[in-house]
Amino acid sequence: MDFSYSDEQQMLQDSVQKFVYSQYDFDTRRKIIKSEQGFSAEYWALFAELGWLTVPFKEEDGGFGGSAVDLMVVMEEFGKGMVIEPFLATAVISGGMISALGSAEQKETLLSSVMDGSLQLATAYAEADSRYNLASVGTSAQKQGETYVLNGSKVLVLNAPCADKLLVVARTSGGKFDRSGISAFIVDAKASGVSMLAYTAVDGHRGAEVHFSNVVVPAQNLLGAEGDALSGLETVIDRAALAVSAEAVGAMDCLLKKTVEYAKTRKQFGVAIGTFQALQHRMSEMFIECQLARSIVIMAAMKLDTDASDAEKAKAVAAAKARVGRAMRKVGQESVQLHGGIAVTDELDVGHYFKRVTTIENLFGNTDYQLARFAAL
């Protein structure tokens, strides 16, 4: 048994850590969020140059290897800086969709552009009433000759305002909740009939509601076999759930560290508040939560890198996301409470970590959803 990183993983961690530490302070992040594009093109190019955009991809696709542990390493460090660049939306989710479902030709043209930083993608899968059920798809794709015609609406399409192409999950056959009949399409973001209601989310990430009105898509833009996209989508969203869980581990580490530091320096009643036993125990509990969250994320990442069955892998991710969810609630709320008023202000980073972990709770299946899934698997 060995929980230490390989030399390559160690180098990867060092390089992301160094970037976050030296180039991604809180004020820089704030300026990036307020910028027109909502992320830094300069940093995105740097991510490409340093090879980080290849991390989610297998060697045969030209990537770094695509292991879940590698992804965990990167995401944890991103979590510490609350990195806003669309690594998750473009590389992990959309790149993952192409890698899981795409033809050799699609992989070759699109993945290389993702990895060299020249292509931005967004995956449109969730709908207003689908909640976390990936099989609940109301958006339709009707075959007409050599084209498909898309109609419907998607919500929470992360990175959509900046995306060159959208990967759209739509139903080519079957009833609303059927597992079969779900297909994925590559759609030009500027295609006729595509409209967007863009926004900045509470955590600073960009997203949009995207509407499709008689959008004509050439048949060759089908991603994978018609009607057969669901299991690929499930695998990708599980990987995203693992990725944000690892990100949360990094964010919670910062919350704990900052809270302990504050408790050591903030004086009330003539002493540092960290000397109060009532508060010491609460910080000890936060530490326990951080450790358990880290442990279960490692478990899930390692499971994804084995030959275990799909169900076993899904169960491991459900366990991680659910347990991390519980930790995020506790660590997030306690960090704010122990800091007091200053942590509910926009000026302190603590509140922003709290917002990010709260966002993570609401992405890719919340705690209750994952608990139910774990129980059923």
Place this chain on the structure above:
Amino acid sequence: MNADFTAEELKFQKEVQDFLKAEFPQDIKHKVDNGIRLEKDDFVRWQKILNKRGWVAPNWPEEYGGTGWTPTQKYIFAMEMGLYGAMEPVAFGVKMVAPVIYSYGNEEQKKRFLPDILESNVWWCQGYSEPNAGSDLASLKTTAVRDGDHYVVNGTKTWTTLGQYADWIFCLVRTDSTAKKQEGISFLLIDMKTPGIKVSPIYLLDDEPEVNEVHFDNVRVPVENLIGEENQGWTYAKVLLTHERTNIAQVPNSKLKLRKLRDLAAKTPDGFGGSLLNNPVFARKLAEVEIQVLALEFAELRTLAAVSVGKAPGPESSILKVVGTEATQFIDELYMEVAAYHSLPHVPAQFTEGFDGERVGQGSLANSANVYFNNRKKSIYGGSNEIQKNIISKAVLGL
């Protein structure tokens, strides 16, 4: 033992209901029901209507404009207001500074300040906390030095809610730096238009400038604005804090929110063809908080029954603050859970009056994450919940 209303009380309840239906402005109700941001004018307009009826300040002694109601009537009034969605008057004047003025102020001060508080002509804000005096409020450092007929005030107050709209601020200031820290504090009323006062906004997690820092740079305050005796301010402030804790349980508001939440959950798809309300895990969480609010309601009723008119509630009221704020915060979490990812878009403009763009997300649920973030303040302000537990330990349990 009897918790039923008498025929008289039921008649009163009906009277309040009829009043609200007839007099609470429709446009304000529309805003409240749809989570649209209320403006200062909405509060002023509604309070003037309440004041015409004589119902602004049920807790004040009758001679100053109180209603003379029994504790049960006060409870009924607060409950009906809350369930209807009618706002309570802004607390800083009616509930915070006024009890200090009528309890410890002189006749001149009562005449000068109380009528304008009732009529909402003058808005007040609170100058208590300082950057280095939060839970340890008595360590405050803002000074007031006597100079002829004036005090000269220097220092910084923080977390001043609605300070940007306030005409006056009531402050705790240090008038004797040689005494024990609680004993050198005075209670001073300051006109916000006095030269030397600067208000700087503090943005909270929902991106709204709800609170402020208020800086005092050689601000000259006439000595007649001192309440009671010099160096007795801490005693007055403690009384004020217990008044602040009445209605802090927020039971009517929580009940209204729970009722709406149940409706929303029934209408929210679970993603598998059913509704979220049919999800046993969610239903159980909702039931838990409903039961908590019910227990809280009866704890509050017992406190009310024990409090004779005009007398401040005892240290037991700390229970109401702790449980009330935690229940509210848990309800906020459940709203966010119903909204799920619909809570994430941050589009504050769509919650302002007159917004006519296309709306992102689903109705008022779309604001649920921001409400959750913002209301984390509730377990921090008004004496943090940790301080309330200290009060229970010391003053109730004798530890």
